[in-house]
Amino acid sequence: MEKVKNRWLIAASAVGIHISIGSVYAYSVMTLPLKELHGWQKSDITMAFSLAILFLGFSAAFLGRSVEKMGPRKSGRLAAIFYSCGIMGSGLAVKIGSLPLFLLCYGVIGGIGLGVGYITPVSTLVKWFPDRRGLATGMAIMGFGFAAMIFGPIMAKLFLVMDIWKVYFLLGAIYFCLIFGSSLYIAPPPAGWLPPGYSAAASESGRKVIKKDLAQLTVAEALRTRRFYCMWVMLFINITCGIALISVASPMAQEVVGLSPMQAAAMVGLMGLFNGGGRIGWASFSDYLGRARTYMAFFIIQVFAFLALTKTTNPLFFQCLIFIILTCYGGGFSTLPAFLGDMFGTKQLGTIHGYELTAWGLAGMVGPSIVTRVLEATGSYSATLYIFAGFLTFALAVTFFLAHDLRLKRQFYAQQAAQEAS
Structure with a gap:
């Protein structure tokens, strides 16, 4: 063997x-x-x-x-x-x-x-x-x-x-x-x-059972589900808001709370630490909390964090808010493949994951563009932060809809299995 x-x-x-x-x-x-x-x-x-x-x-x-x-x-x-x-x-x-x-x-x-x-x-x-x-x-x-x-x-x-x-x-x-x-x-x-x-089955005593995926779908089948597009919207908004903040973090810290260029550079370095730490921390936590609840946590935390950024003038509190947002930004990436596996199975997970990542490609263009255009029009970061808080609120609503859809699907498949067994 x-x-x-x-x-x-x-x-x-x-x-x-x-x-x-x-x-x-x-x-x-x-x-x-x-x-x-x-x-x-x-x-x-x-x-x-x-x-x-x-x-x-x-x-x-x-x-x-x-x-x-x-x-x-x-x-x-x-x-x-x-x-x-x-x-x-x-x-x-x-x-x-x-x-x-x-x-x-x-x-x-x-x-x-x-x-x-x-x-x-x-x-x-x-x-x-x-x-x-x-x-x-x-x-x-x-x-x-x-x-x-x-x-x-x-x-x-x-x-x-x-x-x-x-x-x-x-x-x-x-x-x-x-x-x-x-x-x-x-x-x-x-x-x-x-x-x-x-x-794989509960019949073997003394052994843990692997939780079954909702379904084993091909990419063509996944593209015909509402779940795929809900996930795409959630990912797009999470990345758009996070990458936009990354793109202006240093000048924003200097102009809003008065950090020096060196202090702002140090903050940017620490952002990488929280971005990476959030990826393994949130993804590991999702094994216990559940993927949908984890994404709900991302959006709830970020809505309050973005709104708080419009009011704070304290440098330490400002940086803490930025770091918290970066953990959610990184966690969105790392929790995604596991969430997709739960919903669509592993038959063509790589391909499905790839299609979802088109949200990243577009968000990388859209997020920084929104920041620069709104900043040029208003001369203030606050308007942009309010816009992103609105986006994140919408993403939270989509996450609740997705969680509800998943519950209905699990009930449907459970009823189907019961009927087949009888």
Whole structure:
């Protein structure tokens, strides 16, 4: 018999992939060096980041079926090739001073690598951890949140001691080795595998029972359900509000509560810590609280936090509110795969997850745009914060509707099973 892999090493491999691609969150470190080197406009430089997030979402959706067919090992290698080529291609663009080539390499090619790499380990982890789905996906996606804390200082140091284009080639090589190496161990569990001490049926005494998924649906079947679109709206609003706040956190802290530039920079660094910590904390908590209740908690907390931000002038309280919002922002990402597995099963979870991530791609464009436009029109952050509080209230209503729909579906399937048994 083939030896069963260690599922905790599978999780560690997933973390390796996500730490590598999550370095995209350290993108702001590149902005000033590129501006000083070539005189590119800041808006043009940040467009590469927006394109990368956009292509992350849409490549995860449209390549999801291929990733499912290839399996996690081959798709991990594909992610390594695309992401490292995107980063190295960006280095070539920097060397010759071509902004269009930079946008193509970092935004499009690198973005495709991000999308493939993001969904590669998730559906596999869900299958290895049917007993603790939230913890498993939280561990992997935690890596994405913590990556900026790891690679941000490394990038900043490298830009001081090396030519900028050489830094991109070095980073591309590092990312390739990390992603490719991590993908070598990832594989789905054997058919019918269950964690020690667990049983698929309640008939075996003394063994815990794995909770059954609501249904086992293909992506085509999932797309015909209300649950899919409720989840998309919830994810879109959570990301739109969170990523918008991230985009203006430093200037907002300086202008609203009077933090110095260095204090604001320290706050931004801590935001990465709470973003990553929220990913594993909330996702693990959802194993006990339930996914729908966890999302309700996200939106209730954020509504009050965004409203409180409009009133506070205390620097410490302001930062605490920002950190709380960031935990909910990160938790929304990490709880999502487990929630999708509960609702749609694991048959085509990677593809379904990919389609849901189109919300991320659009939110990455919409959130910062709303902030800048409202700020230019009103000259105040308060109007934007009220708008986002309204969005989050709507998302909370959608979550209540989804929870009600799930209860009705469970009752329906239970009645069906009872009728078949009789």
